[in-house]
Amino acid sequence: MKFAKNILCIGAGYVGGPTMAVIAAKCPGCKVTVVDVNEERIRRWNSDDLPIFEPGLLDVVRSVRGRNLFFSNDVVEGIRAADIIFVSVNTPTKTFGHGAGMASDLQYWEKTAHEIVAHADRSKIIVEKSTLPVRTAEAMECILQENKKGIHFEVISNPEFLSEGSAVKDLLEPDRVLIGSRQTESGRKAAQEIAAIFAHWVAADKIITSNLWSAELSKLVANAFLAQRISSINAVSALCEKTDADVAEISFAVGSDTRIGPRFLNASVGFGGSCFKKDILNLVYICRSYDLNEVADYWQAVIEINEYQQERFVRKIIKEMFNTIVGKKIVLLGFAFKANTGDTRESPGIFVAGKLLEERAQLVISDPQALENARKELSGLDGSVEYEPDPYRAAVDAQAIAVITEWDIYRKLDFAKIFASMRKPAFLFDGRNILDHQKLFQIGFNVFPLGKPSLTHFK
């Protein structure tokens, strides 16, 4: 079959895979190829055992795979054949050298730029899909324009705003699609070409165009704003615990103001995920590089509160369990950084588990999707850790349960049955405020929600 356009995506990860599957489903006239250097990942994308868990994703992939969606390790052929190349490689925090622990590690991204120059034999549009520091497109243009073949690459920024666990829905019904380009004739034309892809299913008023730098920076700022809301409510949760105010009531009251809005105001054990921390660290680093230290300090505080909240949660467990947890069996309900994903990157569960193990607790980790990743995250730590997918089995003989992930299944557990199988006094620390605390208390648990009065049977 002859396709109108060949679209390539370099990087078959949490963003590249789902995004391209949806583009293929919505643009049957385009051939969409996703390439990656990771052979195992590509093998799994070509099977029904996809490398990432996302509700609804397998159905979308199955409907288009082999029709106009292809997964391959052949990066070179992918580049040759493509009219449009999305670059969706990982951009983690740098772990070495200058800017370590703060700046973005751009090595994977830069490698793709060199590969594109080496193997492209005609002009192409290059789309930054990865989250990148503002003005990265300038560096990409420099590398790409170095070619001696007389071909032109137009660089576009099209940051991705999907959330894990709802990626398919977010891609099908985005709040907006942002396309940044050079404000030149060729830049605007390339932006229109990218907009035309999304116009297959996204309303015109939701496709926003901007200059390149605004698009790049909007992505970092959007994540910083979202994380800031969580740190704000988490900071308030600490004050609630001192004053007997209820953080959920405050979220509702404050979020009812239409200027503030109700979403992203759930107090938690802390935000996790591969991006919030890395993107804010990157924002802070960029601000400092421009000598904007007050601005950098402001955003850095969002991360500091997140670390404080995780520490506070662990300190509370230890203090309430009579200042010692040595040899006590503690169940972590959930290990994914949020519900509906198996992703554990930067999950607060990693911090909590590490600290509880340092205190020599015996941990049992339960999660419906993330146990494979949990094992990898905790490998190398000293201490006793079991992995048990069944929460009922996990709780047998346990002294305490700590809710780390807001999986829906945990709301529906039979806690009377769980309580009966546990050692007494039994403790429950709800790091997500998803359970019915009054009911748990009546069953016999000593209950410690976040940002709400605790319910204990002790005099």
Ligand code: NAD
């Ligand atoms: P990921 O680690 O899941 O996937 C990146 C993939 O790129 C990996 O499979 C890796 O093997 C591949 N890769 C690296 N270098 C390559 C090369 N030279 N050639 C071919 N393949 C290469 O990362 P992700 O979570 O998909 O994130 C990708 C980007 O999107 C990041 O910049 C991230 O900040 C951003 N982002 C992520 C999310 C999310 O929910 N995970 C959401 C929005 C934006």
Ligand code: UGA
């Ligand atoms: C986030 C953003 O929401 C996406 O728009 C963005 O594209 C993505 O980062 C990215 O750049 O990677 P994601 O990290 O997948 O998406 O998930 P979120 O729903 O934002 O949750 C992030 C963390 O915040 C989770 O640990 C979650 O449990 C926590 N959270 C969220 C809270 O603690 N309270 C809330 O009210 C909301």
